[in-house]
Amino acid sequence: MARIVVVTSGKGGVGKTTTSAAFGAGLARAGYRTVVVDFDVGLRNLDLIMGCERRVVYDFVNVINGEANLNQALIRDKRVEGLEILPASQTRDKDALTFEGVESVLNALAETHDYVVCDSPAGIERGAHLAMYFADDALVVTNPEVSSVRDSDRVLGLLSSKTRRAEQGEEPVKEHLVVTRYAASRVGKGEMLSMEDICEILSIDLLGVVPESTAVLNASNAGVPVIMEEKTDAGQAYDDLVARYLGEEREHRFLTEKKGLFGRLFKG
């Protein structure tokens, strides 16, 4: 039986899809059969980030409506063995997702995979609710700014009350904090919330910090999960994050500012 992991945030544009793609690819590289499911019906992006947009034939909504079977809709990643994606529909909206439909698709995926990663849409409405409802674990993606932190806080409240585990009184959804677009230099200048502030406000375990990096944009444009760009800071940050999720202890490498040449010369 697979573990279902939702990648969620409340706020849009903080890096949910980037994180879903990198996290899914990382789990698959570690040898786990992984599927990433795009819940953002109507605003399909995951296929672009993962570089398989030309191979989408059937989608999540087709499967729910019985117009295609799961194997027809799943797209196998060509670079990483054991990684698949289930794309969202671009022509429909969130109302096309039914509770029973999502449940049956996730159950079917859970039987044939080790991890099912649900890429949640922004917001706290139907799409986001369904993405988190069946989750065992949650990656809460947050940017170091107040509105993102507050929205994440709201989502954490929903995770502890509006999920299957909460409603059935089971062990609560395990919550992990992922801070993205972190710029240590701007924290130093007081332009961004610090890691301590974010962790203090949200009071959940920190799984990873991904630095603000041009590598993320480049990787998205190229359709490559950023974790596969192993020379980049963001790629390494996601690699650490996946290793920590799988139980390895790794130091947080990107909390402090990397000094440039001038910084090194003048500040020692």
Add this chain to the structure above:
Amino acid sequence: MAVNQASGAAFELKGRMATLTVLRLLTADPGHLFIQLDARLAQAPGFFDGMPLVLAPGQDVSLDAAMLETLVAGLRDRGLLPVAAADVSEDIASAAGLGVLRNLGGPRSDASGQTGRSGSGKPVAEARAPENGAARLVTQPVRSGQQVYARGGDLVVSAPVSAGAELMADGHIHVYGTLRGRALAGVQGDVNARIFCQSLEAELVAVAGHYRLSEQIDAGLRGAPAMIRLRGDELGIDAL
């Protein structure tokens, strides 16, 4: 939007602050009152139509059921909408089809223990003290958008309370963590209720309906342990 019929909630109960117009009754004679009221209504025709009203007997005015019914009928005839009465007994109010408000603020701070001022003759303190309910304990963080109400007793939170969260208790509120959201103690009118917190960064604190917003909280008290209580009509915040 409900996800499905089974798990979707059909309603929510929420505590909200609202401003209501209070009609303070300074005479026990409805006829006398209506003459003056008609003159006022004539000055602004239509302005008061459908206005929800709370009826509150003034000092030395006691209301009986018949009077209240006459008043309510007369007010409804004039297009006003009495919804509740303050400081009257439930039987009298419900006979007139009104709810009862117990914790109406305002000029009743003369705590000289006058009874018999209101028709009920019930000592105010007795009506206001919370029942001896067990305290409600919350050990998980209270997140933005969540609301916790300890009915009939105290609320103890051993975790942080986020901005945008709301705590309410009929009794005291204790927060052993940072209080960033709202905390309303004594919501049924217990003026002796207090709020204790380990670090005060609240958006709003209130005791028995007397509230203070974060910008009205002294900057020197922020981020430190504090106790909030009512001193007369004034909400006091003390460092702990």
